[in-house]
Amino acid sequence: MTAPAPAVPLPVTAPAVRPYQSYVYAYPHKTAYEPLPGRPALRDLWRGERKDALSLYLHIPFCEVRCGFCNLFTRIGAPDGLTGRYLDALDRQAAAVREALDDGADKAGEADKTDKTDEAGETGTGPVRFANAAFGGGTPTFLTADELNRLCDIAEHRMGADLRAIPLSVEASPATATADRLAVLAERGTTRLSIGVQSFVDEEARAAVRPQRRADVEAALGRIRDARIPVLNIDLIYGIDGQTPASWRTSLDAALAWQPEELYLYPLYVRPLTGLARRTAHTDRAWDEQRLDLYRRGRDHLLAQGYEQVSMRMFRRAGAAPQGPDDHACQTDGMIGLGCGARSYTSALHYSFDYAVDMGEIRRIIDDWTATPDFGRAVHGRYVTGDEARRRHLLQSLLQAQGMPVADYRDRFGTGPHEDFPAELAAFADRGWLHDGGAGPLLRLTPEGLAHSDALGPELFSPAVRAAMAAYEPK
Numbered sequence: 001m002t003a004p005a006p007a008v009p010l011p012v013t014a015p016a017v018r019p020y021q022s023y024v025y026a027y028p029h030k031t032a033y034e035p036l037p038g039r040p041a042l043r044d045l046w047r048g049e050r051k052d053a054l055s056l057y058l059h060i061p062f063c064e065v066r067c068g069f070c071n072l073f074t075r076i077g078a079p080d081g082l083t084g085r086y087l088d089a090l091d092r093q094a095a096a097v098r099e100a101l102d103d104g105a106d107k108a109g110e111a112d113k114t115d116k117t118d119e120a121g122e123t124g125t126g127p128v129r130f131a132n133a134a135f136g137g138g139t140p141t142f143l144t145a146d147e148l149n150r151l152c153d154i155a156e157h158r159m160g161a162d163l164r165a166i167p168l169s170v171e172a173s174p175a176t177a178t179a180d181r182l183a184v185l186a187e188r189g190t191t192r193l194s195i196g197v198q199s200f201v202d203e204e205a206r207a208a209v210r211p212q213r214r215a216d217v218e219a220a221l222g223r224i225r226d227a228r229i230p231v232l233n234i235d236l237i238y239g240i241d242g243q244t245p246a247s248w249r250t251s252l253d254a255a256l257a258w259q260p261e262e263l264y265l266y267p268l269y270v271r272p273l274t275g276l277a278r279r280t281a282h283t284d285r286a287w288d289e290q291r292l293d294l295y296r297r298g299r300d301h302l303l304a305q306g307y308e309q310v311s312m313r314m315f316r317r318a319g320a321a322p323q324g325p326d327d328h329a330c331q332t333d334g335m336i337g338l339g340c341g342a343r344s345y346t347s348a349l350h351y352s353f354d355y356a357v358d359m360g361e362i363r364r365i366i367d368d369w370t371a372t373p374d375f376g377r378a379v380h381g382r383y384v385t386g387d388e389a390r391r392r393h394l395l396q397s398l399l400q401a402q403g404m405p406v407a408d409y410r411d412r413f414g415t416g417p418h419e420d421f422p423a424e425l426a427a428f429a430d431r432g433w434l435h436d437g438g439a440g441p442l443l444r445l446t447p448e449g450l451a452h453s454d455a456l457g458p459e460l461f462s463p464a465v466r467a468a469m470a471a472y473e474p475k
Helices: 042-048 082-102 146-160 177-187 203-205 214-228 245-256 286-304 361-370 386-396 404-414 422-430 449-453 454-461 463-471
Strands: 054-060 130-137 169-174 192-198 231-238 262-267 305-311 315-319 335-338 343-345 347-351 380-383
Touching: 042 082, 042 146, 054 146, 082 146, 082 335, 082 361, 146 177, 177 214, 177 380, 192 214, 214 231, 231 245, 231 286, 245 286, 245 347, 262 286, 286 305, 286 315, 286 449, 386 404
Parallel strands: 054 130, 054 335, 130 169, 169 192, 192 231, 231 262
Antiparallel strands: 262 315, 305 315, 335 343, 343 347, 347 380
């Protein structure tokens, strides 16, 4: 009897990569931050750092409502006096941070001298200057017009930022984009106003737990244009329950009617402890396909209307000037974050205060923060050096549509990206995500690579960051 022929193994097809895993707006994410041993003094952290082109961010953690998809550090409303106490604390923090920055910086009389290199090879710190500023949240325009003036005073008089001479971006919502608030922002030098619309279809807005009417949104956009702030950005979301290609096109065209200089297209995510997490359970591949289809439709429509793609999410009208760093493009370490939910970056450390999503925890953290007498130390954070710095640079550069010059990476780190991340870049090339298979002087994503930015980004997380994020217990 003849022995049976051995079975021929069937070809194994690699499972498709899920396109929506994590929005990597910063690396590492705050869920990887940990309490810093000894709470290092800010003056020690900033001593020896370049301070001549800092980014300044002021965080306002208040909203009139909380959208169902939101996992940002913000609370609904503010009891009497809370916004005033918050600004008092922000003023104290700004004074402490500015003192730390000034410690060791060049004196005013030496401000215009070229930085020298000392015998140890370290670059002089130079004068303190800000290259751009942003007010975010939460909703900065939750503050009254007078409070917004005070916020600008803190940025200018405490921190020394000349808001009328640098790009200033401010976030707003339709309900809070009132004429008096917009007038203050325009007069104080705002160059970009970003408004979260998400959908111009009332039923979709309700499905996203964002109570608003299209008529009110259109009225707010009219007030913004009347204020003559140079750049208008409109945020839209795709993947909302009940959304169709036709209704998505309705929102896109309604936004385009205002000829915004920028448009952001965000995929909907449902995160733990958010409003939608208690109502829906979107985990299936059908939802992935729906979002990917809507993304491609939105991308192609905006490109046909004369917009240029800057990143997966960001589109800029042709001819519109950039107003500050692009999405994911903060390559120069050096960011000052003021406020309870803000993060700051030195060249070696990212730090912030505590983080939460649950409303009760957020209220507790804000109350503790407003009562803080001394803001001279870093509390939570993560060191970003060596391999982590390389990952951050590659991740944030590669997620830009313009790509990353390999020479820039080599100049900064002394090695090439293919030497440092051979497995990751080979996998991206095999999936068709890299132009020219990743060869050549420019490492750049293909259109499909950009479409899968939320899958590509997490694959560049280090094992240590992955472990820290996995160990984080949502609160």
